[in-house]
Amino acid sequence: MINFLNQHGSELIIKTWEQIYISALALFLGILVAVPLGIILTRYEKTAKYVMSISSMLQTIPSLALLTLMIPIFGIGKLPAIVALFIYSLLPILRNTYIGMNKVNKNLIDAAKGLGMTTAQSIFKVEIPMAMPIIMAGIRLSAVYVISWSTLASYIGAGGLGDFIFNGLNLYNPALIIGGTIPVSILAILTDYLLGKFEKKVTPVTKSGVKK
Amino acid sequence: MSTAKDTAQEIVSFRNVAKKYRGGSVGVENINVTIKEGEFVCFIGTSGSGKTTTMRMINRMIDPSKGKITFKGHNIRHYDPVKLRRTIGYVIQNNGLMPHMTIQENITLVPKLLKWPQEKMDKKAHELIKLADLPESFLDRYPAELSGGQQQRIGVVRALAADQDLILMDEPFGALDPITRDDLQELIKHLQEELGKTIVFVTHDMDEALKLATHIVIMDSGHVIQDDTPDNILQHPANDFVKDLLGEERLLQAQQNTLSVSDIMSTNPAKITLGKSLAEAIRTMSLRHVDYLLVTDDDNKLKGYIDLETINERYSKDASVSDIYNRTRMKFKKDSYLRDTSEKILKQGYKYVPIVDKDNYLIGTVTRASLVNIIYDAIWGKEELDNPDEIKLPASIAKGSDKS
Structure with a gap:
């Protein structure tokens, strides 16, 4: 272990950073697109069906295949990896946002409108806060997916902890495989934990005496 | 508008x-x-x-x-x-x-x-x-x-x-x-x-x-x-x-x-005018099968009532209704609600109450019998009244009526 760290320590830090960088960017873009899209889709029921099936279809493409499919378009490196992972992150976030917004009690939306809230006020003050737990569940799921799948991104030259694992496989060096895998798992678990904390913070309080 | x-x-x-x-x-x-x-x-x-x-x-x-x-x-x-x-x-x-x-x-x-x-x-x-x-x-x-x-x-x-x-x-x-x-x-x-x-x-x-x-x-x-x-x-x-x-x-x-009282009153009350003789009054009573008469003046304004008991006590050949009639004790305006009046009639035991319009002209009477009909409707429903056969009699009475 100490040996491994001595030998690969600095590399490990760089690769972990790359992994974080790729996944975070992909996830961030995913949230940026999927949450607003999910909200908009609740206003267009018919379009929603098509968009949902398209994004479900994208999800069925094997991850390795999707990554390689990006090469003709974006070449190799970080960009195609980020784009591919972004596509993967879309579905869970989109679906949960859509379901979460649709599951908001229709009575509340009716009350909000009837009391004189504008559509934007209703969305930001009532619907999003109410849908927050479900939207966050989608984001957490996507985050874990993206972090573990970004390991494969090394295959198309994006770097990251996948480099350790693929090198380990090629050289038949278990130390490298484990050394790459453990940080990925830790990263995924840690991210999920932190997002869980964040979820608590953004989920609206509905009982008095509960501190954020 | x-x-x-x-x-x-x-x-x-x-x-x-x-x-x-x-x-x-x-x-x-x-x-x-x-x-x-x-x-x-x-x-x-x-x-x-x-x-x-x-x-x-x-x-x-x-x-x-x-x-x-x-x-x-x-x-x-x-x-x-x-x-x-x-x-x-x-x-x-x-x-x-x-x-x-x-x-x-x-x-x-x-x-x-x-x-x-x-x-x-x-x-x-x-x-x-x-x-x-x-x-x-x-x-x-x-x-x-x-x-x-x-x-x-x-x-x-x-x-x-x-x-x-x-x-x-x-x-x-x-x-x-x-x-x-x-x-x-x-x-x-x-x-x-x-x-x-x-x-x-x-x-x-x-x-x-x-x-x-x-x-x-x-x-x-x-x-x-x-x-x-x-x-x-x-x-x-x-x-x-x-x-x-x-x-x-x-x-x-x-x-x-x-309902107002005028909706259920009988418009043909047993009545007599002040000037009539007591013999005439008795004749009217027996004709109408009642033991009282409402007394009005010639213009049909309500004055009071006269009943058989009073006539009995104070009968004399020459007396007229105006000599012995009682001033009326209770009367209702024609548009008063039944709900306000029925209780008074039932509880205080009046057999009838005269109904007058706003100028005190006699226009009818409400009798206990007419009230009972209304209450009967409310309890049994109208349907059964229309179909008297459907009213279920207690078994004993039903049997008895079969025999006879």
């Missing part, structure tokens, strides 16, 4: 309003209703009758496809829908409180949208929680921590937070137990009667409508069937649908409650 009979200003009017949905299905059609300030209007009908649709058109939750709706004299199309809704209170079933806002935030939701200063909102919240008859400590709680009835109390007072004059209520108490519902009905009746709010109330519960409303609009499959005061609807149901909606029992009860 110059046609308004009362001094009350109209606040909402529907003129030939229709709503057609995409695909051609008709929501409502040909709605012409005028709502005056201070009224408690109930829209009542079965589900799908268009009552909720009609109500929701007032604050532009639904826009009519045809016709004109005015609010305070102006076509509602000329209002910005968001601003219009902020000036009209809105209460829905299952309260519609925001679970993530405290009671105070919920109450002051509309004032906040209107950007009131904080102190004014605080003051309003305290004022309204008192009106809802709930402790001020509730202001910091969340809706989930209140009972269903308490939540709906908040839902009701929230509709007043920005001093709205008109409040729309869509079956607000449908989900509450009967006792809680009674309490809340009293609360909103108070809002209408004491605070002068105009309330438009949608319900399918006829008891609720009759209890609260000053003006009932009965709807069926998108049309207004009857638009009148509760009393008039009970007395003159427009058609069989309204009768069904009211129910046999209520109609009979209503009859008792709203």
Whole structure:
């Protein structure tokens, strides 16, 4: 272990950073697109069906295949990896946002409108806060997916902890495989934990005496 | 509108309003209703009758496809829908409180949208929680921590937070137990009667409508069937649908409650004029099979009564009715309600009471027998009276009558 760290320590830090960088960017873009899209889709029921099936279809493409499919378009490196992972992150976030917004009690939306809230006020003050737990569940799921799948991104030259694992496989060096895998798992678990904390913070309080 | 009979200003009017949905299905059609300030209007009908649709058109939750709706004299199309809704209170079933806002935030939701200063909102919240008859400590709680009835109390007072004059209520108490519902009905009746709010109330519960409303609009499959005061609807149901909606029992009860004595009196009372002789009086009594006569003057003004007992005691050949008649003890004006008079007759043991018009002219009598008929109807229902065969006699009597 100490040996491994001595030998690969600095590399490990760089690769972990790359992994974080790729996944975070992909996830961030995913949230940026999927949450607003999910909200908009609740206003267009018919379009929603098509968009949902398209994004479900994208999800069925094997991850390795999707990554390689990006090469003709974006070449190799970080960009195609980020784009591919972004596509993967879309579905869970989109679906949960859509379901979460649709599951908001229709009575509340009716009350909000009837009391004189504008559509934007209703969305930001009532619907999003109410849908927050479900939207966050989608984001957490996507985050874990993206972090573990970004390991494969090394295959198309994006770097990251996948480099350790693929090198380990090629050289038949278990130390490298484990050394790459453990940080990925830790990263995924840690991210999920932190997002869980964040979820608590953004989920609206509905009982008095509960501190954020 | 110059046609308004009362001094009350109209606040909402529907003129030939229709709503057609995409695909051609008709929501409502040909709605012409005028709502005056201070009224408690109930829209009542079965589900799908268009009552909720009609109500929701007032604050532009639904826009009519045809016709004109005015609010305070102006076509509602000329209002910005968001601003219009902020000036009209809105209460829905299952309260519609925001679970993530405290009671105070919920109450002051509309004032906040209107950007009131904080102190004014605080003051309003305290004022309204008192009106809802709930402790001020509730202001910091969340809706989930209140009972269903308490939540709906908040839902009701929230509709007043920005001093709205008109409040729309869509079956607000449908989900509450009967006792809680009674309490809340009293609360909103108070809002209408004491605070002068105009309330438009949608319900399918006829008891609720009759209890609260000053003006009932009965709807069926998108049309207004009857638009009148509760009393008039009970007395003159427009058609069989309204009768069904009211129910046999209520109609009979209503009859008792709203019938005036002149509706059931006999118009041919046994009577005699002052100048007649006592012999004549006795003859009239035996002809009419009664032991009393009402005494009138020649113009048919009621003077009093004379009965067999008095004649017996004070009979003399030359005496006339005017010598011995008794001044009348009890009489009713012809338009007094039966509900106010029947008890007096029954409890005080009068066999009959003369009915007079406003100038004291005798126009009829109400006898114990006529009252008994009404009560009989109310208890047994009219049907059985029409079909006397169906009245079940106790077994012993039935047997006896078979033999004979």
